[in-house]
Amino acid sequence: VDPTLDLFEEIEKLKKEKNAIILAHYYQEADIQDIADYIGDSLGLSQQAASTDADMIVFAGVHFMAETAKMLSPDKKVILPDLKAGCSLADSCPPELFRKFKAKYPDHVVVSYINCTAELKTLTDICCTSTNAVHIIESIPKDKEIIFAPDINLGRYLVKKTGRDMVLWNGSCMVHEIFSGEKITKLIERHPEAKFIAHPECEAHILEIADFIGSTTGLLNYTKRSDAKEFIVATEAGIIHQMQKASPDKTFIPAPPNNTCACNECPHMRRNTLEKLYLSMKYEQPEIILPQWVIDEGRASIDRMLEISA
Ligand code: 13P
Numbered sequence: 001v002d003p004t005l006d007l008f009e010e011i012e013k014l015k016k017e018k019n020a021i022i023l024a025h026y027y028q029e030a031d032i033q034d035i036a037d038y039i040g041d042s043l044g045l046s047q048q049a050a051s052t053d054a055d056m057i058v059f060a061g062v063h064f065m066a067e068t069a070k071m072l073s074p075d076k077k078v079i080l081p082d083l084k085a086g087c088s089l090a091d092s093c094p095p096e097l098f099r100k101f102k103a104k105y106p107d108h109v110v111v112s113y114i115n116c117t118a119e120l121k122t123l124t125d126i127c128c129t130s131t132n133a134v135h136i137i138e139s140i141p142k143d144k145e146i147i148f149a150p151d152i153n154l155g156r157y158l159v160k161k162t163g164r165d166m167v168l169w170n171g172s173c174m175v176h177e178i179f180s181g182e183k184i185t186k187l188i189e190r191h192p193e194a195k196f197i198a199h200p201e202c203e204a205h206i207l208e209i210a211d212f213i214g215s216t217t218g219l220l221n222y223t224k225r226s227d228a229k230e231f232i233v234a235t236e237a238g239i240i241h242q243m244q245k246a247s248p249d250k251t252f253i254p255a256p257p258n259n260t261c262a263c264n265e266c267p268h269m270r271r272n273t274l275e276k277l278y279l280s281m282k283y284e285q286p287e288i289i290l291p292q293w294v295i296d297e298g299r300a301s302i303d304r305m306l307e308i309s310a
C-alpha cells in the first residue's frame with residue numbers, strides 16, 4: 001500500500017462507493033474501532049448483520065463472527081480482512097468430535113456459545129452470547145437437560161448462576177484463561193478503591209474475586225455507570241479504548257496475565273489491521289463463502305437466539 005495514502009479517507013470513500021458497512025468487535029485495534037460504523041459485542045454485531053441494508057458487510061472481527069453474519073445475510077457479500085483471524089475457543093470444539101459427544105445425550109437440548117464454527121451451529125438447537133446466555137438457558141423448559149458448548153468457563157458460570165446442571169464441553173479461550181489470580185490479588189491490594197471486572201470466559205478462580213462479571217458490552221456499561229474511578233479489567237485489552245473514550249477521567253488497568261504470556265490481546269483479533277481492512281474493501285476479498293447446507297441447517301440456532309433476545 002502506498003505509504004502516502006490516508007487510509008481513513010480511502011476507507012470512507014470505499015464505504016460510500018460500495019455501500020459497505022464496517023462492523024467491528026471491541027477487541028479490534030483502536031484505529032479500526034474508530035473507522036467502524038458499528039462497534040459492539042457478539043450479540044450487537046449479529047443484530048446489525050441481520051438488519052443492515054448495506055450491500056457489503058466488512059467484518060472486523062474473527063472468522064466465526066463473519067460466518068454468523070453470512071448465515072444471517074446470505075445474499076450479501078461478507079468480507080473478513082484476514083481469513084486467518086480464527087478463534088482458539090471455536091477451534092476447541094471440532095464438529096466431528098462434537099457430533100459423537102452429542103450422540104451420547106440424544107434427548108438433550110444443545111446450547112452453543114456463538115464463539116463456534118458455522119458447522120457446529122448446524123449441530124446446535126440454540127446459540128447464545130455472553131450478554132444473553134442466562135436468559136437463553138432460562139428460556140429452556142426445566143424438564144429439558146442441556147449440553148453447553150464450547151466454553152467450559154462460561155458453562156460453569158452459567159451452571160452456578162442458573163442452577164441448571166448442564167453437560168459441558170471442555171473448550172476455552174486462550175486470552176481469558178491466562179489471567180493470574182495471584183497477580184490480580186496483589187494489584188487489588190495496591191488499588192483498594194478499584195473495581196475488578198471480568199468476562200465470564202475467565203476461569204472460576206478469577207470470577208470468584210470479581211466485583212462485576214459481564215460481556216464486553218456489560219463491562220463497558222458498568223464502567224460508565226459506576227462511581228468508581230479505577231477499574232482492573234479482565235478481558236481482551238481492546239475494550240479499554242471504548243471505556244476510556246466514554247469515561248476520560250477514569251483509569252483502566254488491564255488485568256495481568258501469568259508469566260507465560262506477555263499481554264492480554266487476542267492474537268486472532270489482532271491479525272486485522274487498518275491496511276488489511278482497506279485492501280479487503282478495495283478488492284472485496286477475502287470473502288466468506290459457506291456451503292448452502294451449513295446456512296440452511298445452522299441459521300435456525302441463531303434466529304432462535306435473536307428472537308429470544310429481541
Ligand atoms: P462478547 O463481546 O460477546 O462478550 O464476546 C467476547 C469474545 O470473546 C469475542 O470473541
Ligand code: SF4
Nearest residue numbers: 087088089173175266
Ligand atoms: Fe476467540 Fe478468545 Fe480471541 Fe474471542 S478473545 S476471538 S474467544 S480466542
